Amino acid sequence: MKEATKVSVPVIKRLPRYHRYLHQLMQEGLVRISSKELSARMGLTASQIRQDLNCFGGFGQQGYGYNIAQLYTEIGNILGLNHTKKAILIGAGNLGRAIATHTRFHDQGFDLIGVFDSSDSVVGSVIAGQTVRNSSTLERFCRDNEPVIAILCVPGDAAPELVTTLISCEIKGFWNFTHYDILHDHPDVSVENVHLSDSLMTLRYQVKKYENEEDPS
Amino acid sequence: MKEATKVSVPVIKRLPRYHRYLHQLMQEGLVRISSKELSARMGLTASQIRQDLNCFGGFGQQGYGYNIAQLYTEIGNILGLNHTKKAILIGAGNLGRAIATHTRFHDQGFDLIGVFDSSDSVVGSVIAGQTVRNSSTLERFCRDNEPVIAILCVPGDAAPELVTTLISCEIKGFWNFTHYDILHDHPDVSVENVHLSDSLMTLRYQVKKYENEEDPS
Numbered sequence: 399m400k401e402a403t404k405v406s407v408p409v410i411k412r413l414p415r416y417h418r419y420l421h422q423l424m425q426e427g428l429v430r431i432s433s434k435e436l437s438a439r440m441g442l443t444a445s446q447i448r449q450d451l452n453c454f455g456g457f458g459q460q461g462y463g464y465n466i467a468q469l470y471t472e473i474g475n476i477l478g479l480n481h482t483k484k485a486i487l488i489g490a491g492n493l494g495r496a497i498a499t500h501t502r503f504h505d506q507g508f509d510l511i512g513v514f515d516s517s518d519s520v521v522g523s524v525i526a527g528q529t530v531r532n533s534s535t536l537e538r539f540c541r542d543n544e545p546v547i548a549i550l551c552v553p554g555d556a557a558p559e560l561v562t563t564l565i566s567c568e569i570k571g572f573w574n575f576t577h578y579d580i581l582h583d584h585p586d587v588s589v590e591n592v593h594l595s596d597s598l599m600t601l602r603y604q605v606k607k608y609e610n611e612e613d614p615s
Numbered sequence: 616m617k618e619a620t621k622v623s624v625p626v627i628k629r630l631p632r633y634h635r636y637l638h639q640l641m642q643e644g645l646v647r648i649s650s651k652e653l654s655a656r657m658g659l660t661a662s663q664i665r666q667d668l669n670c671f672g673g674f675g676q677q678g679y680g681y682n683i684a685q686l687y688t689e690i691g692n693i694l695g696l697n698h699t700k701k702a703i704l705i706g707a708g709n710l711g712r713a714i715a716t717h718t719r720f721h722d723q724g725f726d727l728i729g730v731f732d733s734s735d736s737v738v739g740s741v742i743a744g745q746t747v748r749n750s751s752t753l754e755r756f757c758r759d760n761e762p763v764i765a766i767l768c769v770p771g772d773a774a775p776e777l778v779t780t781l782i783s784c785e786i787k788g789f790w791n792f793t794h795y796d797i798l799h800d801h802p803d804v805s806v807e808n809v810h811l812s813d814s815l816m817t818l819r820y821q822v823k824k825y826e827n828e829e830d831p832s
Contacts, residue, residue, distance in 0.1 A: 410817060411813075413816070478822070491717075492716040492717050493717045495709065497713075499709040508815070546822055547818060570825045572818075579658070590818040593631070593632075593635075594717075596631035598723045600627060602694055603627055603630070603695055605763055607805075608763065
């Protein structure tokens with residue numbers, strides 16, 4: 399399979415979604431699907447789907463549609479899911495514990511190899527099969543184990559110094575649950591931000607429209 | 616303050632981010648900021664910022680910049696944060712517990728008034744000040760208390776039936792942590808999806824580029 403050298407960010411952002419829908423189709427026992435049927439499921443146009451998948455050399459056969467299992471595997475390969483990378487998680491509070499426990503790291507191309515916290519009350523406890531390590535051992539651990547990404551679940555004010563340390567330890571990517579704007583200070587690393595509060599505030603705005611129905615004042 | 620009747624979705628999506636940055640500036644003790652300084656902080660152009668804020672009638676004074684506290688409050692009002700709406704959370708597993716505990720609902724325009732789960736092992740325990748209720752009491756609770764949004768932290772296969780029930784109970788918005796595509800089946804409700812696995816897979820793709828540096832094969 400040919401992989402185009404430059405794929406646009408919006409296409410990349412849609413690939414996990416294709417992957418998710420295709421997984422669901424396999425679970426339903428389907429074998430092939432046309433771009434038209436897939437588009438109806440996903441709320442995209444059929445031509446958008448054909449265009450997206452063509453970016454990677456095209457998988458469909460005219461008139462036959464896509465082989466679901468094959469497309470699923472190939473999109474997984476494009477994303478890199480067939481080859482896991484080492485991940486560490488820092489901050490084993492409520493959110494960190496949930497992320498460590500809830501995430502199917504292996505399905506998403508990662509192995510969680512270490513969990514760190516600076517609080518004595520948490521260090522030594524076991525989360526997602528990992529004994530929580532003291533953050534003071536972080537640099538040594540990174541030198542010895544060479545993780546590639548760090549998952550940041552620490553309070554925002556702890557993030558800037560921590561990120562500088564992690565980058566000096568060769569961390570290349572961040573799954574960032576803090577509000578610290580990593581790319582502003584470190585434009586060369588890879589970052590995926592999860593701003594839960596932004597999402598909830600956007601929903602708050604969306605439900606404003608129902609206020610007028612209830613309360614015309 | 617005039618609020619434009621139609622504000623585009625991308626502008627709305629940026630408002631929580633403005634809100635977040637302005638909060639930080641207040642914490643740093645700043646009083647006024649120019650669109651140029653704000654743009655340098657946020658990685659947007661100054662003209663983009665002026666354009667965004669003009670959608671709501673404009674807050675800046677030529678040559679004086681923006682009053683930070685005032686802009687913060689007004690953006691909060693536009694989002695609806697000054698008037699809380701009732702929220703319930705369904706699914707008190709690891710993720711649901713973390714979301715209930717970690718989220719500052721009041722700061723984001725909501726009150727969490729109920730937490731539900733169908734598992735006897737969780738019902739009756741206390742999370743974020745809420746005693747977890749049995750999901751069998753959900754409809755009755757909604758009739759009596761009229762929550763406006765539901766936070767879905769249930770397994771994906773439980774989501775379709777649950778959403779139908781919740782919509783019949785007058786729930787208008789969903790903060791959706793499941794993979795169920797609510798808008799596909801119910802296009803008239805408000806939905807904010809948090810697809811954590813999509814985000815992590817996107818990061819997996821991003822860190823692929825470092826593989827070639829390490830391993831030229």
